Amino acid sequence: MKNVYVFLSFAIFVLIVSGCGNNEALSTTAEAENEHQSENEEKSEESVEEDSEEVEEKIMEEENIEEDLGSKLENYETIVLGDTNDVKEITVEYPHFSYAPLDDIISSEMEDIFEREKDVDENDEFYENSFGAKHSFIRTFEEPIISSDFVSVYFEDNVYYAAANSHLVSNTINFDLRNDSVISLEEVLNEHATSLDEIAELAAQKLITDDKFAGYREDPVSDYYMEAAYEVTDPLENDYDSFTLSEEALTVYIPQYNSLFAQSEGIVGVELPWDEIESFQDNSYNEEAINESVQEIDSYGFGAPAEAMTALTYMDEEYGFSVDLPESWEGKYTVRESEDYYDHLIKEPSKSIVFSLVEEGMYIGDLFSIEVIEGIDEDEVEEYYEDWPGFEGYIGAGNDVVLVYTRPGMMPDQLYEEPYIETGNQFSQMVEQDMSGILETVEFE
Structure with a gap:
């Protein structure tokens, strides 16, 4: 028994010693792994910190590069090319930005223009009957518009060829600093999801409405001015070659010789703020969708037979409202319902009521129309037309409908010439003077 006891004691001792050794080994291994993990975490943190620092450094470098470029561009110098003699005076001024991608484009164009004008033959027919006046070509530029993304420069040429009157011509260069390329109008329109037709409109x-141009138009605005305004802004690509950009707006330039600004002192720029372009898009209908919804109907043409009306109150039984007309309209107007309405109404009307001028049993032209719009909030319509030009506007609301008006932007072409001049004057009076009073008489039952 003693031997067994000793053996058991030894066995227990061995187990105890062995157990302690395993625990110590496990503990040592765990500590090593923990230390290794800590080291990896520290290295990972250091790596993340290093990556963050590199990103920050790159951002700072890019910002510094932009600041350096912006500072360089703003500190441009003016280059002047000149050539003057007894019969010619050529001056071309342009900015030099010390930025090769932009300078190469500008200087190449300016030098070509200068050489072209300088090489004009002094014995050319341009100089005949010049009465001693010099042929001159003077190009100047306005202070460039510089942003982090682009540079926009406006140039103006004052040109005098012999006996002809001097005239001004606008030219522009718009340069993309991100891609080192010239910016086309098409690229601008695409970037802002708009079109030339929308810009022209x-x-x-x-x-027609901006206070800046109030000195050029009558009050109220005449049909002739409206017609001319649409004529000079006709959406032809070549007429929109001159434009400048800013962070706030697109500016397009109207040629000096036109029916509106022939007497202006310089080129007229029309500033179109980006937010107004966006708002205009939001309030415009898709033309294709409108055309799909409009049905073909018979319509009057100038001179077509038409029966004049004598009643001085128009009553719409369907929607329950009436319109009073002045005594001067008796026997001079007719009314028809039409589905041919203006594209930029806030919503497709349920009904279009057209008032037209009739003279001696002959249709002359549409004076104005009342559009009936259903399923829309009155405040929304009123807000939509708050700053709209005078050829569309809000009238009133009642009986779950909203009424708006439309009027023509111009008279029929025939009324600008004899023998219809007097008829044209009458047409203009009925639209410009009478219509506003008529709309005030609209009353719901």
């Missing part, structure tokens, strides 16, 4: 409205 908005420019025409600016000419």
Whole structure:
């Protein structure tokens, strides 16, 4: 028994010693792994910190590069090319930005223009009957518009060829600093999800309503001015070659010789703020969708037979409202319902009521129309037309409908010439003077 006891004691001792050794080994291994993990975490943190520092450094470098470029561009110098003799005076001024991608484009164009004008033959027919006046070509530029993304420069040429009157011509260069390339108008329109037609429409409205152009138009705005405003802003690509950019707006330039600004002192720029372009897009209908919804109907043409109306109150039984007309309209107007309405109404009307001028049993032209719009909030319509040009506007609301008006932007072409001049004067009076009073008489039952 003693031997067994000793053996058991030894066995227990061995187990105890062995157990302690395993625990110590496990503990040592765990500590080593923990230390290794800590080291990896520290290295990972250091790596992240290093990556963050590198990103910050790169950002700072890019910002510094932009600041350096911006500072360089703003500190441009003016280059002047000149050539003057007894019969010619050529001057071309342009900015030099000390930025090769931009300078190469500008200087190449300016030098070509200078050489072209300088090489004009002094014995050319341009100089005949010049009465001693010099042929001159003077190009100047306005202070460039510089941003972190682009540079926009406006140039103006004052040109005098012999006996002809001097005239001004606008030219522009818009340069993309991100891609080192010239910016086309098409790229600008695509970037802002708009079109030349929309830009032209908005420019025409600016000419008709903006205070900047009040000195060029009558009050109220005449049909002739409206027609001319749309004529000079006709959406032809070549007429929109001159434009400048800023962070706030696109500016397009109207040629000096036109029916609106022939007497202006310089080129007229029409500023179109980006937010107004966006708002205009939001309030415009998709033309294709409108055309799909409009049905073909018979319509009057100038001179078509038409029966004049004598009643001085128009009553719409369907929507429950009436309109009073002045005594001067008796026997001079007719009314028809039409589905041919203006594209930029806030919503497709349920009904379009057209008032037209009739003279001696002959249709002359549409004076104005009342559009009936259903399923829309009155405040929304009123807000939409708050700053709209005078050829569309809000009238009133009742019986779950909202009424708006439309009027023509111009008279029929025939009324600008004899023998219809007097008829044209009458047409203009009925639209410009009578219509506003008529709209005030609209009353719901």
